[in-house]
Structure formats: structure tokens, C-alpha cells
Amino acid sequence: MEEELKPVVGQKFQSLDLVFAFYDVYARAVGFDTRKQGMRKVDDVTTWYYVVCNREGQKKSNEDDQLNARSGFSMKHRRLSRRRGCKASISFKYFSERGHACYIVQDFNEVHNRDMVESEHQHFMSINRPLDDVHQKFILDCSKANIGPILTFKVLKETLGVFDLISCTVGDIRNVSRDIKAYAHGFDLQMVLDDMAKKKEMSESYTYYYEVNEKNQLVTLFWCDGLMKRNYHMFGDIVAFDSTYNTNRSMRAAIEEVLVGTRHRWCxxxxxxxxxxxxxxxxxxxxxxxxxxxxxxxxxxxxxxxxxxxxxxxxxxxxxxxxxxxxxxxxxxxxxxxxxxxxxxxxxxxxxTSISDSENSFYKKILKPRANIAEFYLNFNHAVEFQRNSRTTLDYHDAVVLPILATTLSFEKHASTLYTDTMFKKIHEEIVEGNDRCRVLGFSLIEFVDTYKLRDSNRNSYSVSVVDDWQTLSNQGISMFYSFLRRFEGDIEVVRAFVGGVEELGNSLQAGNPTTFASEKRRMIEEFYGMVRPEVVEVHPPNVVKTKGHASSSSSCLISKIEKALKDASRPLRWCKACDEMGHHDFRNCPMLKEMAMEKELEKGKRPT
The missing domain is CATH 1.20.1160 (Paired amphipathic helix 2 (pah2 repeat))
Structure with a gap:
């Protein structure tokens, strides 16, 4: 290793970021990972910082692990430790030079009590696995597309070519997903409601409604946009609800009460x-x-x-x-x-229930289990966008592909322009069958009304008229436009206001949200959700319940306090880093940390989440 990479006591740096960057370069060259061990602050200014080798110290629960292992307990959470009592460390001290904040190397110990990481393994070191903005954005995009950590890692490998260039592990990718959930934990429902309120302000056709219980927890939530309403108006002749499963039987009773006139049917x-x-x-x-x-x-x-x-x-x-x-x-x-x-x-x-099964199969590919409400809302919107894009693709296919006609009837040709290819095949069969029983004698077009003269096999004559509403409305709109221009031909200000109003209406109908990019981790997660985490939570998410199995099964039955105590007594004790005690919890679910978090929220004037 070159000597200029090695820190020297008394060496000065202009900022703490330069300190960390310099020592990381040294650690990579030598072959060891670092851990920030301690710091001191005065008036929000870091005055002292202490960095050690990640093998520093000893695992606190070593003796307890050995005792539990000798006692015959099964180590369900058996976790190995990298700590070997290494003394290599460095400390930096704050000082002011000509009014500028600087840092100086106070102590430096370069002696390690173990061999360094071999070169072929160094890309696994955490110091060599920083997730830059490109990796973060790629992982977030894969998560949006419901691509899991393992498949994301495989795509990264195929994109970059070799594993050495990936600079992350599957665990690092999982941690990004963990950070996404942690960012929205307790705020996810409020984020969704805030986003729905914004959409309501942008479009009067957007509707959302929710109910909460006495604890301000969500009970029901409904939403739909203008296109959903139009689809229901156009194709809502019949709506099917699948109440096959036991959990949906209450839905059957509610549907019969609210939607009067419904009929229950077996599959x-x-x-x-x-x-x-x-x-x-x-x-x-x-x-x-x-x-x-x-x-x-x-x-x-x-x-x-x-x-x-x-x-x-x-x-x-x-x-x-x-x-x-x-x-x-x-x-x-x-x-x-x-x-x-x-x-x-x-x-x-x-x-x-094939229609419901088809929808379930489609959404199962896009939605993912254990998602919070914000992720579900986001994935559902993606699913709807995917379906609408598929419809647009089929519309394009029908617009450019010429159907195969079986007769020379203008009626059949006209039908091919009205229906999709799939529906035209069904109409086509009726046309062919009707052609053998009924003949078209003539056709006329008067004021956008198509009139057909028909004769059946019994030589009876009929007259059928078809009104083209779209053509009528479009010609009416064009006529109104030119009539307005002729009327106010000499008043340029009125015409300019008219054109501006039409342009504004067109822009409002075609308006969309531009995609934004940010380098900060918080901004990336906000971009992932498309929503900003609120400062105050008014509506809380509902309690999580099991949706699999049955309450009568032994695996899901509620256990008594005595059974729980007996079960806990048979489990090995674990060392909690937060409260520094042995128990059946760790720092992630320590009751002391929960109480401290509750107190902080109360001090800030927030409702506890």
C-alpha cells in the first residue's frame, strides 16, 4: 500500500465528509471494514468522531449463547458475530482555523489482530457496496414493477456483466425495500388520502370516501376516477361479486341490502x-x-x-x-x-366465477403480499394503467388492421369499423347467417342517418335507420366553431379569448404529472410512492389481520396468557442492545424503545402512531 493513503496523526481535513472519504479509501486499500463507534456534539457541531474496525469488541451474548446451546435449546435466531476484539481505530478532533471548521487526526492505531480480507472477497465488504443514486433508482423501479430482490439482483448482473461490478448483495436490495416500508410506516394511509385529495382538486370527476372507527383507524375506503365512472356507465349493465370464500359471505348480505335487485347465483x-x-x-x-x-x-x-x-x-x-x-x-x-x-x-x-378468477390472476401478478396501504394503492394504479394501455394497444390494432369480410354487404364493412376485432367475429357470424335469410336492397344517407332497406326470405320488406352520434356531434362542434369566428371576425380580443379558452380546456383534459428525479434517498422514496409523508397523521391504518386459514384451525387459535408464558419459558433468552438485558425481545421490538418513541411524539404534539 502506498504511504500517502495511510493516515498520520496531526493530518488536517476541511470537513468531516473528507475525513470519512479519506479513511474509507485507506480501509479499501488495506482490506477491512469500518464502523462509526462514537461521537460528541456541541451546539449541533461534531467536535469529536471515533471510527473503529468492524471486528472491534466482543459479542455481548457469547456466554449466554454458549449456556443456551449447552442447555439444549434450539437456536432459532442463532446469529454469528464478526467481532474479534480488534484494536485498530482512528479518531478526529474539531478545530477552527482562520474562522473555518476543520478536523485533525487525533489518534491512529493501524494494528489489526487478524488477517485482512483477501482481494477476491473484497467486493463483499460493506465499504465496497455503497448504493449510489443509479442503484437506488434501479431497485426502486424494480420494486414498482413488483420484481423481488433476487430477480432484481439477477437483472443487475446481466446488465453489468459480472458480479464484481454489481456492488451490492441481495440483502442490500432487501434493505432498500425495508427502507421504503419504514419511510411510510404509520403514515401510509394518510399519504394515500392526501394524494386522493389532490386528485380531487385536479378533477371534479374523481371520488373517494372513507370511514374510520372511534380510534381514527380506517374501516372502509372507496375511490374511482372519471374513466372508471364512464366504464361503469357504459358497461355496468351487470356487475358480478365473487362471494365464494367464507370471508366474503358477509359481503353477500351487504350487497343484497345496498344494491337492491341483485340476485345471488352459484358458480x-x-x-x-x-x-x-x-x-x-x-x-x-x-x-x-x-x-x-x-x-x-x-x-x-x-x-x-x-x-x-x-x-x-x-x-x-x-x-x-x-x-x-x-x-x-x-x-x-x-x-x-x-x-x-x-x-x-x-x-x-x-x-x-371465471371473470373474478381472471381479475384475481391479473392483480396477483402486479400486487404483492405484505405491502402497506400506500404500496397497494401505488401497485393498483399501475395495474389499472397496464389494463388501460392494453386497451389502447387493442384500439390501435383494430384501427390499422383490415378485417376479413365474408360478403360484399356495405353493412358488414360498416360493422367492421364499429366493433373490435374480437366482437366483430361474433357479429360476423350473425351477419353471414342473416345474409342467407335477409337481403339488403338499398342504402341511403340523409343528415348523418344511415337507412337500410331489407327483405327477408318471405319477401317481406323492412327499413332500418342507424344514427351516427359521433359524426353528428363532431360536425355540430365544427359548425359552432366557424359560426363563432364569422360572428366575431372583427373583434380580435374576443377571438383570442375564445381560442385561449379552447386551448386551456384541451390542456386540462390532456394534463399529466411530469416525472421528477431526485438524488437524495428520501426524495427517491417519495418518488417511488408519488406521495409526500405528512407531518400529522389524522387517519391511522387498520389493524393487520390474517387472511389465510380459518379461525377454528389450531395454528390460528388465540392462546391464553398461561400458554404464552409456557411457550416463552421454553425459548432461549436473547440479549437486547437497547435495554442491555436478557429477555424474549431484541432492539427491534424492545418495549423501552417503544415507550421512548411514544414520549417523543407526545412532546412534539403529534398523535402517537
């Missing part, structure tokens, strides 16, 4: 899936039975009385009169037979 797939376990094996091998039974229960073309006759015939023909399962299905036929939903608008379209 056909779940009913038919049980067929294999309920009927005799001889019928499972009978193709005629399968064909007749499926034609009876799946058809939405049968009238209710026709279904009754067909069901009775199938049951009697195959000897199923004494099977309780079939009799029960018949008693509850109003919940699952499509023929009995013919009076309900579009009731024959949704027979299974």
Missing part, C-alpha cells in the same frame, strides 16, 4: 366439478348421460318449464331419483340453472 363450475364425486361410476363412463345432463343444465335457450321436463326425464332415465345430491340441486335450482335467469338482464352471460 356452475363448482357445481359441475362435484359431479364426478356424487354420481355412480357407471354414469361417469356414459357419454350419453354427460351429453344429456350438460344440455339440460347449461342451456340458456330452454324455457323454465322445458328445463323442468328435461331434468325429470334425465333423472328418471338414468335412475337418479334416490340420490340426495341431485334432489338438493333441484331444490336450489333457482341459484344456478341458466334457464331460470332468463328474466334477469344478461343473466345468462355470467355462469361461473
Amino acid at each position: 356452475m363450475w363448482h357445481v359441475m366439478h362435484k359431479l364426478a364425486t356424487k354420481v355412480p361410476n357407471r354414469l361417469l363412463r356414459d357419454d350419453d348421460f354427460k351429453k344429456e345432463f350438460n344440455a339440460c343444465v347449461w342451456s340458456d335457450l330452454l324455457e323454465p318449464d322445458e328445463f323442468e321436463e328435461e331434468w325429470k326425464r334425465v333423472v328418471e332415465c338414468h335412475g337418479l331419483e334416490d340420490f340426495d345430491w341431485f334432489n338438493t340441486l333441484y331444490e336450489y335450482r333457482q341459484f344456478w340453472i341458466p334457464a331460470l335467469f332468463r328474466d334477469f338482464p344478461l343473466g345468462s352471460m355470467i355462469r361461473t
